[in-house]
Amino acid sequence: MAARKLAPLGPNGGAEDSLAKTNAFFRKKTLVLFAMVVAFFVINGVSGAFVEFDFVSAAVDVPAGIVWMLSEFAPSASSLEYLDSIMPALGSTILASVASSCIAAVFSFILAVLGSRSVGIGGPMALIVRAIASIFRNIPVVAWALVLLFSFKQSEFTGFLALFLTSFGYLTRCFLETIDEMSTGPIEALRATGATYFQIVVQAVIPMSVTSVISWVLYMIETNIRDATLVGILTGTGIGFVFDVYYKSFRYDVAGLTLVTIVIVVIACETLSNYIRRRIM
Amino acid sequence: MTDKGNLLEVRGLTKCYKGDVKALDNVSIDVRRGEFVTIIGASGAGKSTLLRCINRLIEPTTGTVAFDGREMTTLGKHDLRLARQRISMIFQHYNLVYRMTAIENVLHGRLGYKSTLAGALGLYSEDEKALAFKVLDQVGLSDFAYTRTDQLSGGQKQRVGIARALVQEPLLMLCDEPIASLDPKSSRTVMERLRWVADELNIACLVNLHQVDFALEFSDRIIGLAKGKKVFEGTPDEVNEEVVHEVYGDIDIEGLPGDRMVPTIVQADVAGGTAGASSTGVA
Numbered sequence: 125m126a127a128r129k130l131a132p133l134g135p136n137g138g139a140e141d142s143l144a145k146t147n148a149f150f151r152k153k154t155l156v157l158f159a160m161v162v163a164f165f166v167i168n169g170v171s172g173a174f175v176e177f178d179f180v181s182a183a184v185d186v187p188a189g190i191v192w193m194l195s196e197f198a199p200s201a202s203s204l205e206y207l208d209s210i211m212p213a214l215g216s217t218i219l220a221s222v223a224s225s226c227i228a229a230v231f232s233f234i235l236a237v238l239g240s241r242s243v244g245i246g247g248p249m250a251l252i253v254r255a256i257a258s259i260f261r262n263i264p265v266v267a268w269a270l271v272l273l274f275s276f277k278q279s280e281f282t283g284f285l286a287l288f289l290t291s292f293g294y295l296t297r298c299f300l301e302t303i304d305e306m307s308t309g310p311i312e313a314l315r316a317t318g319a320t321y322f323q324i325v326v327q328a329v330i331p332m333s334v335t336s337v338i339s340w341v342l343y344m345i346e347t348n349i350r351d352a353t354l355v356g357i358l359t360g361t362g363i364g365f366v367f368d369v370y371y372k373s374f375r376y377d378v379a380g381l382t383l384v385t386i387v388i389v390v391i392a393c394e395t396l397s398n399y400i401r402r403r404i405m
Numbered sequence: 406m407t408d409k410g411n412l413l414e415v416r417g418l419t420k421c422y423k424g425d426v427k428a429l430d431n432v433s434i435d436v437r438r439g440e441f442v443t444i445i446g447a448s449g450a451g452k453s454t455l456l457r458c459i460n461r462l463i464e465p466t467t468g469t470v471a472f473d474g475r476e477m478t479t480l481g482k483h484d485l486r487l488a489r490q491r492i493s494m495i496f497q498h499y500n501l502v503y504r505m506t507a508i509e510n511v512l513h514g515r516l517g518y519k520s521t522l523a524g525a526l527g528l529y530s531e532d533e534k535a536l537a538f539k540v541l542d543q544v545g546l547s548d549f550a551y552t553r554t555d556q557l558s559g560g561q562k563q564r565v566g567i568a569r570a571l572v573q574e575p576l577l578m579l580c581d582e583p584i585a586s587l588d589p590k591s592s593r594t595v596m597e598r599l600r601w602v603a604d605e606l607n608i609a610c611l612v613n614l615h616q617v618d619f620a621l622e623f624s625d626r627i628i629g630l631a632k633g634k635k636v637f638e639g640t641p642d643e644v645n646e647e648v649v650h651e652v653y654g655d656i657d658i659e660g661l662p663g664d665r666m667v668p669t670i671v672q673a674d675v676a677g678g679t680a681g682a683s684s685t686g687v688a
Contacts, residue, residue, distance in 0.1 A: 307498075307500075309496060309498050309499075309500035310500045310501060310502045312462060312496075312500060313494065313496060313500035313501075313513070313566075313569075314513055314516060315462060316460055316462055316489060316492070316493070316494040316579075317489060317490075317493065317494075317513060317514050317515075317516050317517045317569075317573060318485075318486040318487070318488075318489035318490050318516065318517020318518075319513070319516035319517060319524060320486070320516075320521045320524065320525075322521050322522075322525050323516050323519075323521060323524040323525045325525075326525035326526070327502070327513060327516065327524070327525065327527065328502050328513075331502050331504045331505055332502060332503075332504060334504070335504075
């Protein structure tokens with residue numbers, strides 16, 4: 125295994141030749157880049173003209189738009205009085221998000237264990253579980269809310285159910301991946317001791333997957349608080365409804381305050397879940 | 406304890422995977438109580454399949470396995486669970502639940518004895534806990550009872566694996582490459598523990614090994630497998646160059662028989678994993 129003597133990488137004596145080659149190479153690069161920039165502006169101009177989008181006037185309008193938005197939506201001193209009506213709605217939205225994520229997690233985990241390729245019950249179950257997860261996950265939460273409105277009317281429960289169903293699909297998918305990535309060794313070892321299926325799930329599968337399950341549930345709660353605002357507008361509940369009401373009654377300052385509270389909650393939730401994740405990992 | 410009859414009688418064991426591939430081809434072996442038997446063979450020779458057919462982690466295609474006077478291959482789900490109580494197993498990769506402490510992992514060995522619910526909830530009796538601490542002490546890890554197993558070294562992990570096997574109060578221990586992932590010093594500790602298990606506790610050990618030198622040193626009897634067939638059976642004294650050639654195929658072996666210095670060349674096979682019998686000509 126002695127180090128082999130390396131052969132020279134190229135034919136010697138071609139220094140001038142290779143210099144010319146290098147120059148040609150970089151000239152070509154510059155030309156290609158230039159052509160790409162020109163093409164970008166041409167395509168942009170043509171398609172912009174087609175939809176009557178004028179980049180220049182848009183660029184001029186944007187600062188004015190932002191100024192208008194800031195001045196109208198900035199929470200005013202008088203809007204603070206409305207905090208009393210915002211906070212309960214915010215609270216119910218947070219609780220609905222937490223509840224929908226946690227309850228979905230329970231069902232998802234059971235389904236994911238049964239349907240996983242490594243510890244599942246086998247047969248067609250793996251396919252069935254994946255199909256269920258895929259259906260619930262790929263219907264957007266807004267579509268669920270609109271569909272469920274017919275059956276359950278404008279209520280907290282409709283919003284909860286819409287969040288629950290999407291969370292359920294999403295978490296099932298995540299848990300399936302988590303469980304299938306797990307090492308199957310301990311499961312085999314417990315099987316060899318004579319442990320039953322349920323014992324194996326509780327004593328090995330859950331301990332091995334619990335941290336990433338918690339991590340996914342925290343992520344789901346964050347997502348659901350964001351989505352709950354949109355769902356609330358549709359189902360007439362929670363913080364989304366509050367925002368909608370003030371927005372439509374031209375109290376933009378109060379609507380703005382509502383937005384600020386939502387942003388604060390989402391950031392707080394993200395910080396908290398990052399902290400928890402660091403602690404458990 | 407004085408009964409030196411056959412604890413395990415395997416007859417004509419064959420395992421076919423899809424199609425005609427025979428992982429095991431008509432293998433018959435006997436193991437007496439408290440006997441230390443080593444199975445040597447290249448990767449893919451069927452060693453792991455053989456062990457797993459005994460406790461039916463893998464279902465054999467044909468053949469019979471009589472363990473402690475009971476036929477294993479025809480047992481129903483419930484009876485299989487009872488039979489597995491007395492057959493324990495340790496693994497190359499230890500197969501511990503790393504998020505749990507050593508003592509919790511050891512107690513997993515009792516699951517086969519417990520009702521589903523009590524086992525799942527980890528409701529072990531005082532006697533079982535006392536036994537768990539005793540076996541943990543026997544493998545020299547009593548100080549690490551409450552240490553999470555991912556904090557332990559490889560050798561310590563394997564000793565937790567042995568403790569989990571011992572807490573089953575087994576008659577037979579199946580050891581699947583117990584030292585293949587360990588350094589030489591830890592390997593020796595683990596092998597000495599296993600030999601002690603056979604001698605002092607009268608628990609038969611059936612051990613898959615890659616390291617011929619360890620097999621020669623520790624075994625009562627050695628069985629050679631090649632391509633699913635038993636090609637050798639005898640005492641360590643009977644292992645010679647010819648035997649090793651038959652088991653491992655064409656590799657250079659120096660110092661055999663005589664001084665028993667089998668080069669570690671066969672260990673290179675460990676890295677080959679499941680590459681199959683063809684990977685033996687590593688030298």
